[in-house]
């Protein structure tokens with residue numbers, strides 16, 4: 001681990017401690033922190049932002065999109081309480097950074113990205129970095145990825161106007177979904193959704209957050 005990435009880990013730990021009343025614990029799971037240490041964030045940001053790669057903030061990745069703040073990536077990953085046999089669906093591949101973090105914890109990650117250019121770039125980047133248990137598709141995340149459903153967990157990394165019913169359907173009974181809900185660039189709520197063994201949905205508010213919007217387009221083809 002480089003010195004810069006140690007600062008990022010320290011920032012995540014500090015943020016976690018400061019938000020402990022919302023989260024209900026003051027530390028993230030060891031396997032999440034291990035994954036955050038292992039993924040080289042500098043390989044997921046544009047060259048002009050390399051110096052900021054390990055700062056605990058979002059960065060622009062082109063096409064008006066961002067790579068999420070490391071603390072939020074770690075927190076959302078932790079909330080899913082993942083185990084190594086899990087199959088996870090991510091909506092909003094973006095840079096592929098969150099995808100890489102998940103891939104070190106679970107068996108298989110499927111990720112859907114609406115902007116073709118970002119999906120292609122993330123796929124190539126993750127292959128170059130030797131992440132082998134990831135599949136990426138260009139498409140509209142509101143529809144999920146039904147061919148590989150059901151999923152043990154679903155993570156949505158853009159703010160949706162409502163909870164997409166396809167994603168609830170594609171979640172296993174006993175599964176968890178983490179999703180920001182709210183208006184674009186305004187107040188959004190990070191929700192943790194549990195689907196119990198009887199298919200009943202329980203929703204818990206975690207934290208106020210700020211994400212780019214989950215758009216309704218079928219595909220944005222550059």
Ligand code: SAH
Pocket residue numbers: 065066067068091092093094095096097098099112113114115118139140141142157158212213214215216217
């Ligand atoms: N997880 C990413 C965060 C990227 S920001 C990372 O770590 O880099 C959110 C991403 O969601 C953007 O790339 C955006 O293009 C994508 N997105 C927006 N609406 C979408 C939709 N309907 N379906 C799939 N992806 C979408």
